[in-house]
Amino acid sequence: MKTTAAVLHVAGGPLELTGVELADPGPGQVLVRIRATGVCASDLHIVEGRLPKPLPIVPGHEAAGEVVETGPGVDDLRVGAHVVLSILPRCLVCPACRSGRTAHCAWGGGLAATGTLDGTSTAWRLPDGAPLHHFNGVSSFSEYVVVPRSGAIEVDPVLSFGAAALLGCAVMTGVGAVRNAAPVAAGQTVAVIGCGGVGLNVVQGARMAGAARIVAVDVDEAKLELARSVGATDTVDARDRDVPAEVMRLVPGGVDHAFDAIGRPAALQDAYAMLAAGGTAVAVGLYALDDTITLPAFPLIGERHLVGTYMGGADPHVDVPLLAADVLSGALRLDELITERPFAEVNEAIDDLRHGRSLARQVLTFEE
Ligand SMILES: NC(=O)c1ccc[n+]([C@@H]2O[C@H](COP(=O)([O-])OP(=O)(O)OC[C@H]3O[C@@H](n4cnc5c(N)ncnc54)[C@H](O)[C@@H]3O)[C@@H](O)[C@H]2O)c1
Numbered sequence: 001m002k003t004t005a006a007v008l009h010v011a012g013g014p015l016e017l018t019g020v021e022l023a024d025p026g027p028g029q030v031l032v033r034i035r036a037t038g039v040c041a042s043d044l045h046i047v048e049g050r051l052p053k054p055l056p057i058v059p060g061h062e063a064a065g066e067v068v069e070t071g072p073g074v075d076d077l078r079v080g081a082h083v084v085l086s087i088l089p090r091c092l093v094c095p096a097c098r099s100g101r102t103a104h105c106a107w108g109g110g111l112a113a114t115g116t117l118d119g120t121s122t123a124w125r126l127p128d129g130a131p132l133h134h135f136n137g138v139s140s141f142s143e144y145v146v147v148p149r150s151g152a153i154e155v156d157p158v159l160s161f162g163a164a165a166l167l168g169c170a171v172m173t174g175v176g177a178v179r180n181a182a183p184v185a186a187g188q189t190v191a192v193i194g195c196g197g198v199g200l201n202v203v204q205g206a207r208m209a210g211a212a213r214i215v216a217v218d219v220d221e222a223k224l225e226l227a228r229s230v231g232a233t234d235t236v237d238a239r240d241r242d243v244p245a246e247v248m249r250l251v252p253g254g255v256d257h258a259f260d261a262i263g264r265p266a267a268l269q270d271a272y273a274m275l276a277a278g279g280t281a282v283a284v285g286l287y288a289l290d291d292t293i294t295l296p297a298f299p300l301i302g303e304r305h306l307v308g309t310y311m312g313g314a315d316p317h318v319d320v321p322l323l324a325a326d327v328l329s330g331a332l333r334l335d336e337l338i339t340e341r342p343f344a345e346v347n348e349a350i351d352d353l354r355h356g357r358s359l360a361r362q363v364l365t366f367e368e
């Protein structure tokens with residue numbers, strides 16, 4: 001079939017909306033009609049070439065849609081099911097999968113590295129017949145996609161497609177960082193540096209975990225306002241403050257958990273600098289390949305920790321349904337984070353994200 005996809009030909013962009021030829025789903029694959037896709041800073045990293053990928057490629061990875069057709073061997077997903085897509089397809093037989101770390105599946109890693117759906121082949125071609133790459137088995141900046149079955153998680157159709165899309169990255173990463181990487185216990189104190197789509201969900205996760213204090217840090221007053229509305233107890237405008245000193249003034253002795261949800265070495269260093277003894281700094285942001293950090297060694301005597309997290313340490317097949325239930329119960333509030341715009345505005349949306357134009361999460365929608 002033909003579908004319209006936003007193709008990145010060269011690092012730096014722009015994306016070109018192109019009619020491409022999409023093959024039928026192969027064994028273990030599913031054809032999905034995308035209904036909503038968030039625009040995450042990780043897509044921006046790809047467009048700008050900071051996260052190198054085989055080109056040409058179709059970015060987009062935070063998405064929800066409807067199953068249109070299932071390939072041979074897929075008998076546990078019906079046509080019409082609503083699904084959240086995930087960049088964590090898995091094989092369940094490699095050493096990482098067998099030890100429960102499916103996010104680090106060797107087969108899934110191979111798909112990510114090769115831009116294919118099975119290690120060797122892609123499901124779509126450019127009009128001139130040249131191969132087009134998939135982004136970690138998702139590539140949701142497209143009207144239709146073929147994805148591995150293990151990268152599609154069925155959700156309750158009561159959930160809006162926009163909210164469902166966010167579960168696939170910003171929520172899974174933000175809430176997962178709180179629940180799995182930190183983890184935050186009731187009564188503990190938290191600071192979140194960067195309150196974009198991911199950071200606001202760290203704030204929400206901390207609120208749901210029962211954190212006593214949640215200090216939100218950003219350079220944008222509108223983001224700080226949103227942070228307050230989803231659970232921050234205190235806010236710090238990073239533009240005119242020494243951030244660690246201000247957080248330590250608000251929470252004497254420092255916080256139990258500090259999250260860098262920007263992806264900047266300086267923010268991670270700040271997160272470490274504002275920790276109480278025994279505290280944990282969580283690197284949620286994605287850094288450039290050549291980024292480095294410098295940390296004072298002495299505070300380690302206070303049993304401080306620095307941890308990374310990939311997609312919040314979540315198992316999407318377990319955590320997406322749990323997070324969907326949190327949305328439906330009203331515990332997790334996503335509607336107020338979402339600004340919808342048509343898929344045709346994908347380049348403008350990326351540009352707004354690049355320049356931090358005060359939108360929490362832009363979600364591209366597709367015509368009925
Ligand atoms: N670990 C993972 O698996 C994972 C998953 C998803 C996203 N990410 C990464 O998380 C990061 C955040 O993604 P996002 O989509 O929320 O990005 P975003 O651009 O929406 O949010 C970044 C926020 O940081 C704020 N900010 C910028 N400079 C600042 C400063 N000096 N001090 C304080 N705040 C500042 C911005 O105003 C914005 O609100 C990115 O690096 C992204 O690639 C990582």
Ligand SMILES: [Zn+2]
Pocket residue numbers: 040041042043061062169170
């Ligand atoms: Zn993302």
Ligand SMILES: [Zn+2]
Pocket residue numbers: 090091092093094095096097098102104105106107108
């Ligand atoms: Zn595996």
